[in-house]
Amino acid sequence: MKNRICELFGIDYPIIQGGMVWCSGWRLASSVSRAGGLGLLGAGSMHPDNLRHHIISCREALTENDVTLPFGVNVPLLYPQIDEIMKIIIEERVPIVFTSAGSPKKWTSLLKDHGIKVAHVVSSSAFALKCQEAGVDAVVAEGFEAGGHNGREETTTFCLIPAVREAITIPLIAAGGVATKAQYNAALALGAEGVQLGTRFALCKESSAHENFKMRCRGLKEGETKLLLKKLAPTRLADNMFSAAVIEAENRGANAEEMDELLGKGRAKAGIFLGDLNEGELEIGQIATLVRKEESAAEIISELIS
Amino acid sequence: MKNRICELFGIDYPIIQGGMVWCSGWRLASSVSRAGGLGLLGAGSMHPDNLRHHIISCREALTENDVTLPFGVNVPLLYPQIDEIMKIIIEERVPIVFTSAGSPKKWTSLLKDHGIKVAHVVSSSAFALKCQEAGVDAVVAEGFEAGGHNGREETTTFCLIPAVREAITIPLIAAGGVATKAQYNAALALGAEGVQLGTRFALCKESSAHENFKMRCRGLKEGETKLLLKKLAPTRLADNMFSAAVIEAENRGANAEEMDELLGKGRAKAGIFLGDLNEGELEIGQIATLVRKEESAAEIISELIS
Numbered sequence: 197m198k199n200r201i202c203e204l205f206g207i208d209y210p211i212i213q214g215g216m217v218w219c220s221g222w223r224l225a226s227s228v229s230r231a232g233g234l235g236l237l238g239a240g241s242m243h244p245d246n247l248r249h250h251i252i253s254c255r256e257a258l259t260e261n262d263v264t265l266p267f268g269v270n271v272p273l274l275y276p277q278i279d280e281i282m283k284i285i286i287e288e289r290v291p292i293v294f295t296s297a298g299s300p301k302k303w304t305s306l307l308k309d310h311g312i313k314v315a316h317v318v319s320s321s322a323f324a325l326k327c328q329e330a331g332v333d334a335v336v337a338e339g340f341e342a343g344g345h346n347g348r349e350e351t352t353t354f355c356l357i358p359a360v361r362e363a364i365t366i367p368l369i370a371a372g373g374v375a376t377k378a379q380y381n382a383a384l385a386l387g388a389e390g391v392q393l394g395t396r397f398a399l400c401k402e403s404s405a406h407e408n409f410k411m412r413c414r415g416l417k418e419g420e421t422k423l424l425l426k427k428l429a430p431t432r433l434a435d436n437m438f439s440a441a442v443i444e445a446e447n448r449g450a451n452a453e454e455m456d457e458l459l460g461k462g463r464a465k466a467g468i469f470l471g472d473l474n475e476g477e478l479e480i481g482q483i484a485t486l487v488r489k490e491e492s493a494a495e496i497i498s499e500l501i502s
Numbered sequence: 503m504k505n506r507i508c509e510l511f512g513i514d515y516p517i518i519q520g521g522m523v524w525c526s527g528w529r530l531a532s533s534v535s536r537a538g539g540l541g542l543l544g545a546g547s548m549h550p551d552n553l554r555h556h557i558i559s560c561r562e563a564l565t566e567n568d569v570t571l572p573f574g575v576n577v578p579l580l581y582p583q584i585d586e587i588m589k590i591i592i593e594e595r596v597p598i599v600f601t602s603a604g605s606p607k608k609w610t611s612l613l614k615d616h617g618i619k620v621a622h623v624v625s626s627s628a629f630a631l632k633c634q635e636a637g638v639d640a641v642v643a644e645g646f647e648a649g650g651h652n653g654r655e656e657t658t659t660f661c662l663i664p665a666v667r668e669a670i671t672i673p674l675i676a677a678g679g680v681a682t683k684a685q686y687n688a689a690l691a692l693g694a695e696g697v698q699l700g701t702r703f704a705l706c707k708e709s710s711a712h713e714n715f716k717m718r719c720r721g722l723k724e725g726e727t728k729l730l731l732k733k734l735a736p737t738r739l740a741d742n743m744f745s746a747a748v749i750e751a752e753n754r755g756a757n758a759e760e761m762d763e764l765l766g767k768g769r770a771k772a773g774i775f776l777g778d779l780n781e782g783e784l785e786i787g788q789i790a791t792l793v794r795k796e797e798s799a800a801e802i803i804s805e806l807i808s
Contacts, residue, residue: 352679
C-alpha cells in the first residue's frame with residue numbers, strides 16, 4: 197500500500213482522518229497516526245490556545261524514544277484568527293497542514309518555507325489545478341456526499357476524482373463518502389492515491405463528538421442527510437428539528453439574511469459537541485448509513501488495510 | 503468479464519446502455535448490443551406505435567442467420583399508456599425489460615410469465631430490497647449524479663452501491679456518473695456486477711439526440727448540471743435559459759403548482775430532440791464533463807473493455 201501519499205507524509209497507509217470541527221482533537225488524531233494513518237487536528241473549532249494544547253498533547257502521545265509519528269492540523273482559511281493559528285502551527289513545528297475553505301495561494305509558501313507539508317481540500321478540478329500551481333504537496337478532492345461544509349458545484353466523489361486526476365499530477369486524496377474497504381478500493385480505481393475519512397472517524401470512540409450525536413448518526417437511513425443552507429455556505433446535515441426549520445425556510449424562499457438569522461451562532465458546537473439533537477447542526481456525511489457500530493480508530497484502519 | 507449480468511442477459515460484457523428519452527432508439531440500442539453490451543430502447547419518449555416500430559427495427563438490425571442478439575426496452579412505469587406499452591412488449595417478444603419510476607410489483611410477474619428478464623431502476627437500498635422481493639432479476643442502482651429524473655434521497659453512486667450491495671443478493675448494476683474505464687472498475691470495487699451508462703451514450707454518434715444538444719453537453723464544466731424541479735420530480739439539467747428561470751423561481755420559493763406551469767409540456771423533447779438550447783430541458787448527467795469527443799457506441803464499449 198506504500199505510495200506517494202505515504203512517502204509525502206511519512207505514514208504506513210494512505211489513510212487520512214479528516215480534521216473535523218468538534219470531533220478531531222488530539223485523542224482521535226493521535227490514535228489514527230498510531231495506527232499507521234495520518235491523524236489531523238481540526239483547528240476550525242479551536243481557540244488558538246486550545247489548538248496549541250492539542251498540538252502539544254498530540255505530539256506527546258505520538259512520541260516514543262525521541263521519535264514522533266506524523267500528525268497534522270486542518271485549518272479552514274476563513275478562520276477569523278488565521279494569523280495566530282498559523283503562527284502557532286509554525287512555532288509548534290507541526291509537520292503537516294491541510295487547508296480548506298479559501299485560497300491556497302496566501303499560506304502555502306510560508307508553510308513550505310518552514311518545512312511543512314501542505315495539502316488543500318477542493319471540490320472542483322479547476323480549483324485543484326490552482327492548488328497545484330500554488331505549490332501544495334497534495335490535493336484532497338471532496339465530493340457532494342461529504343458531511344459539513346461542501347462545494348457549490350455538487351460534484352460527487354465518483355465524478356470528481358477522475359476529473360481531478362486528469363487535471364493534476366501531484367498526489368490526490370479522495371474524500372466524501374469514503375468509509376469502507378470497498379470504497380477505499382474504488383477510490384484508488386478512480387485515480388486517487390489515498391483516502392480521507394471524515395464521517396467514520398467522527399463516529400468512532402476517540403472522536404470528541406457527544407455520544408448523543410454519535411448514536412443519532414450511526415446507521416442513518418439513506419436520505420436522512422441533506423445539503424442545506426445553500427444561500428449561505430452549503431452544509432450537509434442530518435435531519436432534526438433545526439434542519440426541518442431550514443428546509444421550511446428554504447422552501448418558502450427565505451433570503452440569505454433570514455437564513456443567517458435562523459442559523460445564528462454556535463449550532464455546530466451545540467449539535468456535535470454538546471449533543472443537542474434538536475437545535476444543533478448535525479454535520480455528517482451520507483455514508484453514516486454504513487457506519488453502524490462503536491469502534492476504535494485502530495479498528496477502522498485495520499479493517500481498511502486488511 | 504463474464505459474470506451474472508452477462509449470463510442473465512446473454513451478453514458478452516456487463517455494460518448496459520440506459521434507455522433514455524429522446525436518445526435511445528433502435529440505432530443506438532442495436533449498436534450497443536452489436537458491440538457486446540446490452541442496448542435498451544427508451545419507451546418513455548415513444549408513442550406505442552413508434553415503440554413497436556423501434557422494436558421491430560432493432561430486432562432486424564440484431565438478427566443474422568436466424569440468431570438475434572439481446573436487446574431490451576426501458577419502461578417508466580408512470581407512462582400514461584403503460585398497458586398498451588406492455589402489451590406491445592409481450593407481443594413483440596422483447597427479451598429484456600428495464601422498469602423505472604414506479605413500483606416493480608405490478609408488472610414483474612406478468613413479464614416473467616412471458617419469459618422476459620426484468621430489471622428495475624432504484625435510488626435507495628430499501629427500494630432495491632422491495633424489487634428483490636417482487637422477483638425482479640436484477641437491480642440498477644442509480645446515484646444523484648445521473649442525468650434526468652433522479653431519486654429524492656440524493657444518495658450518490660459512491661454511497662448507494664455499497665448500501666444496495668449489502669441489502670440484496672440478486673445481480674446489481676451501477677448507474678449514475680459512470681462513463682469511463684476507471685469508473686467501470688470503481689463500480690465493480692463498490693460491489694456492482696455491471697454498469698449502466700446514460701450520458702456517454704446519449705452524446706455518442708448513434709444517439710437520436712439533436713446535434714445542438716450533444717455539442718452543448720460534451721465537456722460541460724463541473725457544476726454546469728444541477729438537480730432541479732425538486733418540488734415536482736427531481737431532474738438533473740444542464741444550465742441554460744430555462745434552468746436559470748427554474749432556479750430563480752425555486753430561490754423565491756415558488757410552489758409546485760407554479761413550477762408545473764413554468765415547466766409546461768414537451769421541454770425534454772424540445773431540448774434533447776429538437777435542439778432548443780434555450781427553452782428545452784437539457785437532461786444530462788454530471789459526468790458529461792468527461793465526455794468530450796464524438797464517438798460511436800462501439801468505440802465506447804471497446805474502450806471500457808480494453
